[in-house]
Amino acid sequence: MALAPLLLAVATLLTADRWGTAPGYRSVRATSVGAAVLSAVGVAGTTLHRPQIEVPWIQGLGVWLRLGADGLSIPLLLLTSLVGVVAVTLHLHVPPPHRPEAPDEAGIATTSPIPVVRGTDVPGLATYHACLLLVVLGALVAFLAGDAILFFIGLELVLVPMWVLVARYGDPDARREGAALRFLLVTVVGSTLMVVGLLGVATVTGTSDLSVWAAQRGAGIEPRTQVALAGILLVGLGIKVPVFPLHTWLPWVHSTAPTAASVLLAAVLLKLGTYGMVRLVVPVVPEGFSVLAPLLGGLGVVGIVWASLACLVEDDLKRLIAWSSVAHLGFVVLGLSTGTQTGLQAALFGNVAHGLISAFLFVVVGGLKHRWGSARFTVARAALRETSPHLGAALVLGMAASMGLPGLAGFWAEIGAIYSAWAPAADRPEGWFRLYSVLAATGGALAVAYSTRVLHEVWSGDRLEPRIPDAVRTERFALRTLGALVLAVGVLPMLLLAVTAPVSQMVVGR
Template sequence: MTGSLRDAGAQAVDLVPDLGPAWIVLALAPLLLAAVVLLTAGRWPTAPGHRSIRLLSVTAALASAVGVAGAALHRPEVAEPWIPGLGVWLRLGADGLSVPLLLLTSVVGVVAVALHLHVPERHRAAPPGEEGLETTSPIPVLRSTDVPGLATYHACLLLVVLGALVAFLAGDAILFFVGFELVLVPMWVLVARYGDPGSDRDGAAVRFLMVTVVGSTLMLVGLLAVATATGTTDLSVWASLRGEGIDRPTQIAVAAVLLAGLALKVPVFPLHTWLPWVHATAPTAGSVLLAAVLLKLGTYGMVRLVMPVVPEGFAFWAPLLGGLAVAGILWASLACLVERDLKRLIAWSSIAHLGFVVLGLATGTQTGLQAALFGNVAHGLISALLFVVVGGLKHRWGSADLAVARAALREATPSLGAALVLGMAASMGLPGLAGFWGEVGAIYAAWSPAEDRPGGWFGLYAVLAAVGGALTVAYSARVLREVWSGDRLEPRIPDAVRTERYALRLLGALILVLGVLPVLLLTVTAPVTAAVIGR
């Protein structure tokens, strides 16, 4: 099976021309150019209409996705002097660690920019013949009216995708930091300006800003410490040295600083409290990008900047990191059992699922790392699908309060209902869906951790993580009982619009494909995981 997949991959490479570094340019340049054009659109003599704005944004995201696909197939590299006085190079390239996340970012980026920006519409006349029906606030389909600030909104989405791609392509620590920081301001604008006006947008945006700045500052301190010890910022050199020249106490201190900064981004318990609030406030596309892409910068940073760079320091903190991951799984799962806001509930579930990713990393085994990398991608697809559904429902209902009686999705909106069932089933970790492999792999790896890990503690972590998986089934069943099942037909709401249907079908298909054929992803990451673990 693996051999046939490799042969198929080789044939695909042969069919796609090798354009070298041009693939990387194509992955990044359309996003940057389109964002600049949209940011300056307000100064044009005639402001562009919403159709032109969305067309430019979607076209840029699609062109970038083509570039990412070419870079994933041919693995070109760009290496140009950037700051010669400091020895910093503009190094961009893709390998087995970054390719899955690059592809995930491009897919989710297209989905995010294609979604309509929802504007609350509390009062709307009922269609002819339906004046007597009980209704909620229908979703406005923006085809005939322009939205103030729509160009800036799409520019921010493109800049978030651009920053994530730069971070995942970066072969230099400083360049990674630049990509890590590039997503900060546009995401802050998305929450503060385009978030739910019924919530404290400014408070949520400031909390996101402060958490990210603190995490970035800690990470920068750690990166500079490693750069000082090694004399370079080249990530490939850092990985090959594996901590050579850095004594054990220094490795422990550097690992602590780096892990603290990255844990804020993941987020790891107890540094997670900002995420549900920001998710509940952010626009739908912002929540999709935050959950599916931006949180992965934290886990990817652990794999790229900590595990192979200061291995002794990471091994020292691994038992604590694994314990915090399990605590996050249990705490977030219990919160999901009582959370009344549906969008906040999905945000809490993200904390739980990323706990499995962090637990896999903490085990120090190749199986755990494979499970973590797979869980990263699986969570990205599942969370994106769920936030598309839940974001659409919130704007149709006018709120996301589960205590309010709603029309059963099974009866009223079958497309949204089917997507919700698929997303919650994948979130449960059912076999045949993408969520299964990462969670089972993390539990298995915790049961048999690396030799330098305390086996008793990690065995306990495996048992507690399995309990967290059972709680996932419980709160997923609660959501389906409250939202999907039943016979109620009113208040009437419209089903998924065209852009939502396309997005849900794409994400749903990928969840099914990775669930049935996990080897498609595992064969990409396998060659590099042994090098990261050092065995």
């Protein structure tokens, strides 16, 4: 039920652009939104009733079609389906050729704002929506997969449509092609390493069944082999997270991608990397992961501080949010590396919290970029609190959540990671992890600094020109939905922690 509407809609939309008369904007939009909503309903039913599918698929290779949901995947399934609905409802803003801004003597941009496009029959609109749905479909397959090969197929299914979204529908300048190519090459390298690691584990265990891998907990795999397999898988998945220093592709891709693609990339695709670590590494090769965990935690902390410092000097609003994603995912990686149930809970919570917050912020900054004509926010513009109250309020909420303030979703993920690093598992070097805890807290303080900088430049002030239109109906739907969840998860964290607690205890083996 969760996958069927997406499959049907993708097939319809991919053939639509080849008809004699291209379908109208409303037809394409209705098909895409309807499929996403039906899929979300199916995902909700799957998480409630938890049906299991297990049938032979490629018998010669021993690969089964195993699909099911558990406490690890349920939050991410719900997140993916929700963000998928948000992404397809957002209008495709066709950016004009790059126009250099000409500030006047007072430093205020004199370029007139670009009118908001609510709907238009742009060429290839059906293909655009088909690519969005394919990304959602691939992510759902990966999160539902009970077989390592099926997980890898779902992971790969998202790459080509995301590349098309960036290369064809991103900013129309030379950066678009470079960003799309870098995304494809870097992620393919990660995929190559992943498939080597997965085949290595499958060869040693004699199966690709993820439940068997988790139950065996590395039994029969030599410690050195575990370290090698864990290293290969962590590098491959680390590219997709991305973990420092494998992160350089992310800000470039985000700065050129269309808004809906940025929403899906930040909220869904990056979670495939962290989810893969929890599913394929931590319980499967525990001894190997234990050896590499201090290095992984250190890289996560360096990413937190490095990306936060980059945010303090970045003048492109989309790139700044992308850099902040590197920092927030560093907290997820740090929590995973501690080897405790508290750390794992913080990491799983951080996955969902970052997905909601980043999707929320990319809706805001994507709309601002379209209205301004660029994403530069150091040029003086009309203050949002004076001219665009809906966008202004959303930006304040999003940056407050990015700071990790109490009562918002980001707080529990960050405080949980810092606390678990201060008291790691017995087989982790306590001194190093306490240092990581202090550095991570420093990164949290830097988040307050760069978030305040953004609000000072964009939201505050008394400038009234040049005026820009406020959020349109589709943007308001996205912002209200995601904003309500950012508040709900922050105020009632047990809604999420109660789901992940039983399975997290099994993963860490305690």
